[in-house]
Amino acid sequence: MxxxxxxxCTSHLFDTEILVSSFVAPKPLREFExxxxxxxxxxxxxxxxxxxNWTRYVIAQEEFGxxxxxxxxxxxxxLMQLGRRLDDPRSTGxxxxxxxWIALTSESFAEALEYSEQSLAVAIAPWDQNLANxxxxxxxxxxxxxxxxxxxxxxxxxxxxxxxxxxxxxxTDGGLSKKRF
Numbered sequence: 059m060x061x062x063x064x065x066x067c068t069s070h071l072f073d074t075e076i077l078v079s080s081f082v083a084p085k086p087l088r089e090f091e092x093x094x095x096x097x098x099x100x101x102x103x104x105x106x107x108x109x110x111n112w113t114r115y116v117i118a119q120e121e122f123g124x125x126x127x128x129x130x131x132x133x134x135x136x137l138m139q140l141g142r143r144l145d146d147p148r149s150t151g152x153x154x155x156x157x158x159w160i161a162l163t164s165e166s167f168a169e170a171l172e173y174s175e176q177s178l179a180v181a182i183a184p185w186d187q188n189l190a191n192x193x194x195x196x197x198x199x200x201x202x203x204x205x206x207x208x209x210x211x212x213x214x215x216x217x218x219x220x221x222x223x224x225x226x227x228x229x230t231d232g233g234l235s236k237k238r239f
Contacts, residue, residue: 111144135157155177159189177193
């Protein structure tokens with residue numbers, strides 16, 4: 059096996075371990091911090107911008123899930139900075155999307171809307187666009203622009219159903235339920 063392939067595999071293993079621990083069995087903070095450090099080290103040793111960016115995004119998501127918003131914000135900003143260094147525009151869309159979700163949970167709905175729209179302007183991959191659309195729709199609903207927000211979320215919901223994206227579907231349905239209040 060080539061060294062580059064081994065580094066890619068190692069980095070993906072760390073990312074997967076973080077994602078699984080986020081949703082299935084959260085690790086104690088000390089273990090997560092060690093895993094986070096190892097994941098970044100493994101990603102840095104690859105020349106693959108996608109792996110380096112995805113590792114930072116997974117870390118931001120885990121920090122978000124732990125309620126550590128300052129650390130999540132730092133990880134999102136680091137993700138965007140890394141993308142500029144590597145000349146990889148995808149990191150900007152992912153970073154802005156992460157900032158939008160942080161703003162939503164901090165009840166900064168106008169800021170969340172702004173980050174979501176900025177993310178949509180640069181998002182490249184469908185996943186990035188989905189995250190930004192969901193954030194935008196929910197921000198609009200929470201800003202009491204319910205009809206506009208519902209249109210965004212309903213369009214996103216239709217896309218999720220066609221594509222089989224059940225994970226994102228749960229986000230759109232949650233946002234649509236807020237419309238009823």
